[in-house]
Amino acid sequence: xxxxxxxxxxxxxxxxxxxxxxxxxxxxxxxxxxxxxxxxxxxxxxxxxxxxxxxxxxxxxxxxxxxxxxxxxxxxxxxxxxxxxxxxxxxxxxxxxxxxxxxxxxxxxxxxxxxxxxxxxxxxxxxxxxxxxxxxxxxxxxxxxxxxxxxxxxxxxxxxxxxxxxxxxxxxxxxxxxxxxxxxxxxxxxxxxxxxxxxxxxxxxxxxxxxxxxxxxxxxxxxxxxxxxxxxxxxxxxxxxxxxxxxxxxxxxxxxxxxxxxxxxxxxxxxxxxxxxxxxxxxxxxxxxxxxxxxxxxxxxxxxxxxxxxxxxxxxxxxxxxxxxxxxxxxxxxxxxxxxxxxxxxxxxxxxxxxx
Amino acid sequence: xxxxxxxxxxxxxxxxxxxxxxxxxxxxxxxxxxxxxxxxxxxxxxxxxxxxxxxxxxxxxxxxxxxxxxxxxxxxxxxxxxxxxxxxxxxxxxxxxxxxxxxxxxxxxxxxxxxxxxxxxxxxxxxxxxxxxxxxxxxxxxxxxxxxxxxxxxxxxxxxxxxxxxxxxxxxxxxxxxxxxxxxxxxxxxxxxxxxxxxxxxxxxxxxxxxxxxxxxxxxxxxxxxxxxxxxxxxxxxxxxxxxxxxxxxxxxxxxxxxxxxxxxxxxxxxxxxxxxxxxxxxxxxxxxxxxxxxxxxxxxxxxxxxxxxxxxxxxxxxxxxxxxxxxxxxxxxxxxxxxxxxxxxxxxxxxxxxx
Numbered sequence: 001x002x003x004x005x006x007x008x009x010x011x012x013x014x015x016x017x018x019x020x021x022x023x024x025x026x027x028x029x030x031x032x033x034x035x036x037x038x039x040x041x042x043x044x045x046x047x048x049x050x051x052x053x054x055x056x057x058x059x060x061x062x063x064x065x066x067x068x069x070x071x072x073x074x075x076x077x078x079x080x081x082x083x084x085x086x087x088x089x090x091x092x093x094x095x096x097x098x099x100x101x102x103x104x105x106x107x108x109x110x111x112x113x114x115x116x117x118x119x120x121x122x123x124x125x126x127x128x129x130x131x132x133x134x135x136x137x138x139x140x141x142x143x144x145x146x147x148x149x150x151x152x153x154x155x156x157x158x159x160x161x162x163x164x165x166x167x168x169x170x171x172x173x174x175x176x177x178x179x180x181x182x183x184x185x186x187x188x189x190x191x192x193x194x195x196x197x198x199x200x201x202x203x204x205x206x207x208x209x210x211x212x213x214x215x216x217x218x219x220x221x222x223x224x225x226x227x228x229x230x231x232x233x234x235x236x237x238x239x240x241x242x243x244x245x246x247x248x249x250x251x252x253x254x255x256x257x258x259x260x261x262x263x264x265x266x267x268x269x270x271x272x273x274x275x276x277x278x279x280x281x282x283x284x285x286x287x288x289x290x291x292x293x294x295x296x297x298x299x300x301x302x303x304x305x306x307x308x309x310x311x312x313x314x315x316x317x318x319x320x321x322x323x324x325x326x327x328x329x330x331x332x333x334x335x336x337x338x339x340x341x342x343x344x345x346x347x348x349x350x351x352x353x354x355x356x
Numbered sequence: 357x358x359x360x361x362x363x364x365x366x367x368x369x370x371x372x373x374x375x376x377x378x379x380x381x382x383x384x385x386x387x388x389x390x391x392x393x394x395x396x397x398x399x400x401x402x403x404x405x406x407x408x409x410x411x412x413x414x415x416x417x418x419x420x421x422x423x424x425x426x427x428x429x430x431x432x433x434x435x436x437x438x439x440x441x442x443x444x445x446x447x448x449x450x451x452x453x454x455x456x457x458x459x460x461x462x463x464x465x466x467x468x469x470x471x472x473x474x475x476x477x478x479x480x481x482x483x484x485x486x487x488x489x490x491x492x493x494x495x496x497x498x499x500x501x502x503x504x505x506x507x508x509x510x511x512x513x514x515x516x517x518x519x520x521x522x523x524x525x526x527x528x529x530x531x532x533x534x535x536x537x538x539x540x541x542x543x544x545x546x547x548x549x550x551x552x553x554x555x556x557x558x559x560x561x562x563x564x565x566x567x568x569x570x571x572x573x574x575x576x577x578x579x580x581x582x583x584x585x586x587x588x589x590x591x592x593x594x595x596x597x598x599x600x601x602x603x604x605x606x607x608x609x610x611x612x613x614x615x616x617x618x619x620x621x622x623x624x625x626x627x628x629x630x631x632x633x634x635x636x637x638x639x640x641x642x643x644x645x646x647x648x649x650x651x652x653x654x655x656x657x658x659x660x661x662x663x664x665x666x667x668x669x670x671x672x673x674x675x676x677x678x679x680x681x682x683x684x685x686x687x688x689x690x691x692x693x694x695x696x697x698x699x700x701x702x703x704x705x706x707x708x709x710x711x712x
């Protein structure tokens with residue numbers, strides 16, 4: 001399934017990109033006056049291979065939940081059971097992601113790819129459990145390469161199922177106490193930046209915990225003997241298995257699944273950024289199919305987005321995860337594309353163009 | 357009408373602000389993890405005098421259109437008739453503001469407060485014409501103080517009518533070729549910043565035109581002998597009349613009308629920022645009722661927002677006006693408030709709180 005998905009991914013269509021750029025300049029607005037939104041619409045035209053690109057609606061949010069063995073190292077003050085408690089909160093509709101999703105009219109699917117306990121069946125919950133939390137990445141590989149591939153395939157399956165149900169835009173979400181530690185390790189590996197530069201304070205930690213978190217990320221990179229060159233797919237898979245989480249694997253697969261179906265993927269925060277680095281290492285055309293929903297307060301997120309060549313739409317110092325940043329961005333992405341569909345040209349509206 | 361409106365405006369309610377802040381900390385999310393959005397929800401609680409604040413929906417956009425005598429000075433390459441052509445485009449649904457409004461589900465009202473020609477009646481067009489374009493602000497006052505007051509009252513009337521029709525959030529929009537020149541002059545007067553610091557390239561001008569525009573703004577400030585202290589309402593009115601446009605007067609009134617009705621106002625770009633400075637000079641509680649929808653590429657806009665103490669939600673280098681930045685921000689403002697209504701508390705959801 002992974003190989004078949006990778007084979008289906010195409011880079012941006014240069015003809016559609018050129019058409020979209022020319023069309024932007026014919027619309028009744030000063031050239032370039034929609035700033036970064038014009039680039040979003042052009043990007044989606046390239047991804048879809050069509051100008052105008054299809055409206056990225058309806059959208060669907062998938063929140064991938066998992067636990068992390070590295071939690072035992074004291075990298076966060078939050079107890080591990082908060083992961084499963086928040087899954088229950090998502091399923092009951094009580095989390096911020098639910099409020100944002102209701103506002104945006106986006107359905108929420110919660111995917112258990114590796115929380116530490118068994119979950120009762122519930123509407124909105126999909127089970128693709130790879131394990132009961134990862135192993136401690138600072139002691140050795142967090143998971144096997146086989147588990148990493150199963151995680152990727154779980155994400156591909158969720159993307160396929162949502163697209164089959166009519167979704168025309170996928171939004172990534174995550175839940176996993178300690179998952180910013182795994183994200184920092186992945187971002188350090190894939191961007192080549194030092195652990196101290198890409199390790200942040202997650203959902204809120206003090207100086208002492210932060211110093212420990214940086215040290216743990218360094219240990220993880222050393223003990224797993226990861227190479228500095230991540231250009232081969234097999235090395236990328238080994239890095240994902242060594243320092244990733246099940247939700248990182250699944251989100252990377254979810255992104256690949258969207259790209260293969262030519263359905264754009266709005267990335268949420270630092271966890272999605274780390275997962276997108278993995279996906280982009282597996283296929284360099286991946287960023288053409290992604291939109292960076294926001295930039296979180298985590299320093300590693302900015303490094304990941306720079307590496308991916310993506311500019312975030314929302315920059316409000318959010319640091320919640322769950323898909324909240326992606327959900328906030330979705331109406332803007334729709335607005336950017338709707339301009340290509342609805343707005344009159346200077347000719348059609350009889351508006352005088354600025355003399356050159 | 358103006359005096360009565362000013363008398364009705366209340367500053368933020370400190371009790372509602374404190375309640376909203378405390379409520380944010382009880383919700384199932386790490387404290388402060390929604391970044392600037394938490395402050396928006398708290399601000400709207402203060403403005404409404406209620407926690408949670410009412411949902412800022414449905415919203416209504418009013419695009420105030422007018423022409424400018426200073427156009428004769430060559431401050432823009434766009435011909436003056438583009439103002440009336442774009443009014444026709446708004447009424448036909450073909451402009452970017454229409455596309456964004458359709459996306460956000462926001463109805464559009466176009467208000468003629470001073471375009472240079474008479475407009476035929478049309479659905480969605482409201483006429484409160486103060487004049488056929490202003491006089492050239494670089495030669496003397498752009499309008500009389502009486503006209504400025506009529507402009508303010510036109511904006512108040514539009515705000516009242518929209519609120520009476522059910523609007524629970526007002527979004528400012530503008531159309532007027534050359535109106536960034538008047539905006540720069542107002543912003544220079546009200547912030548005390550030099551003309552060169554606050555005069556930008558509007559919808560796109562070359563270096564030579566930009567230098568002329570800065571010189572014209574300087575002349576306007578000199579010829580109108582405006583004082584450096586704008587603390588009195590009478591001086592603020594005189595400054596508005598001297599260097600403003602009819603749409604600036606009307607938008608200032610629209611903001612006052614929203615504030616008086618305790619209905620929040622989402623400000624669009626630099627024209628709204630300039631108008632909000634006028635409104636805030638008339639009543640210092642005005643910013644409590646405003647949300648800065650975005651920050652445009654115009655340098656004067658940042659100066660205005662800093663002076664008003666407002667942080668913009670969207671920063672995508674847009675420079676179109678029409679209300680486009682305000683429309684993009686509206687779903688985010690709704691999401692921020694919806695969190696206060698919908699999200700579970702740690703207690704109610706049975707989620708373990710982070711140990712302090």
